[in-house]
Amino acid sequence: MSESEQFASDNYSGVCPQAWKAMAEANCTDEPAYGEDRWTQRAADDLRTLFDTDCDVYFVFNGTAANSLALASIGQSFHSVICHELAHIETDECGGPEYASNGAKLMLGQGADGKLTPESIEYLVTKRSDIHYPKPKALSLTQATEVGTVYTPAELHAIRRTADQHRLNIHMDGARFANAVAALDVHPSEITWKAGVDVLCFSGTKNGLALGEAVVFFNHELAEDFEWRCKQAGQLASKMRYISAPWCGLLEGDVWLQNARHANGCAERLEKGLQGLPGIRLRYPRQVNGVFVEMPEPVQAVLREKGWNFYNFIGGSARLMCSWSTTSGQVDRFLADVRALVA
Ligand SMILES: *Cc1c(COP(=O)(O)O)cnc(C)c1O
Numbered sequence: 001m002s003e004s005e006q007f008a009s010d011n012y013s014g015v016c017p018q019a020w021k022a023m024a025e026a027n028c029t030d031e032p033a034y035g036e037d038r039w040t041q042r043a044a045d046d047l048r049t050l051f052d053t054d055c056d057v058y059f060v061f062n063g064t065a066a067n068s069l070a071l072a073s074i075g076q077s078f079h080s081v082i083c084h085e086l087a088h089i090e091t092d093e094c095g096g097p098e099y100a101s102n103g104a105k106l107m108l109g110q111g112a113d114g115k116l117t118p119e120s121i122e123y124l125v126t127k128r129s130d131i132h133y134p135k136p137k138a139l140s141l142t143q144a145t146e147v148g149t150v151y152t153p154a155e156l157h158a159i160r161r162t163a164d165q166h167r168l169n170i171h172m173d174g175a176r177f178a179n180a181v182a183a184l185d186v187h188p189s190e191i192t193w194k195a196g197v198d199v200l201c202f203s204g205t206k207n208g209l210a211l212g213e214a215v216v217f218f219n220h221e222l223a224e225d226f227e228w229r230c231k232q233a234g235q236l237a238s239k240m241r242y243i244s245a246p247w248c249g250l251l252e253g254d255v256w257l258q259n260a261r262h263a264n265g266c267a268e269r270l271e272k273g274l275q276g277l278p279g280i281r282l283r284y285p286r287q288v289n290g291v292f293v294e295m296p297e298p299v300q301a302v303l304r305e306k307g308w309n310f311y312n313f314i315g316g317s318a319r320l321m322c323s324w325s326t327t328s329g330q331v332d333r334f335l336a337d338v339r340a341l342v343a
Pocket of ligand 1: 088
């Protein structure tokens with residue numbers, strides 16, 4: 001079995017051919033540095049076209065930086081950001097958002113299937129209003145969520161209504177934004193600015209780039225001086241075109257959406273194959289490119305011995321992630337191995 005037999009993460013995947021080709025093209029000439037090049041201009045314009053609005057676009061190296069700097073731009077050090085208790089910004093960014101904002105506190109809300117509810121937000125915002133409590137200033141929503149579910153446009157609008165009542169800005173962690181768009185089959189604007197999202201961190205890495213996330217501000221005021229924030233944080237690439245050109249490759253002909261649809265489709269195939277097998281239970285409804293499944297420990301152990309790589313997440317369930325590079329053959333081989341073990 002080759003080492004590519006994995007469902008560990010979508011960031012185990014390589015660079016998709018279209019992004020690679022754009023990178024090679026960008027390598028043919030010298031270009032101005034620090035984002036003054038034509039690739040960066042084009043990628044930002046392509047994102048404005050994609051979202052069908054005049055947004056401000058910045059490129060950074062990774063998701064932790066994108067989230068941390070975007071959240072820092074929303075508030076002051078005495079503010080707080082409400083997020084779900086399973087949010088990546090809480091569990092997997094090593095305090096990056098708090099560090100970038102000089103101390104803004106994350107406040108943890110709840111909701112089924114990894115989704116923050118208006119009630120939970122309301123509770124956290126109204127619980128206290130005195131000067132000893134960090135003032136809620138922003139919400140952070142992960143779309144798609146850490147457990148592979150999506151917020152529908154109606155859910156986003158309901159959250160926006162609560163946010164409006166309390167004057168909160170909305171940040172969206174879009175590490176799997178493409179997968180959410182593909183799953184919901186909506187225009188990207190429907191689940192961002194039309195639903196009141198102020199700033200989106202749109203991941204290229206998990207969609208098929210080597211690296212690079214776009215921070216997309218729909219609220220221009222929040223973007224003020226953002227380039228200085230990026231530079232100070234060591235997130236301004238001098239050879240920026242090597243981040244932005246691959247983005248052009250993803251955006252041209254909607255490769256980003258094809259990649260996401262492919263990954264979601266592979267996860268759906270996995271889900272269908274696992275459903276109904278003895279001792280196997282899906283932990284969350286599968287909506288995007290990850291399947292969370294409870295499997296007997298000995299079954300997991302043998303699968304790993306056979307060379308299958310996957311993580312155990314949230315509550316110990318196995319997380320099976322698919323990406324643009326997952327193949328249906330790989331899914332079928334995994335399913336055959338599981339069936340042989342549980343039958
Ligand atoms: C992968 C991921 C990120 C970004 O992680 P980096 O390793 O910093 O690029 C952010 N949010 C979520 C939900 C993720 O899954």
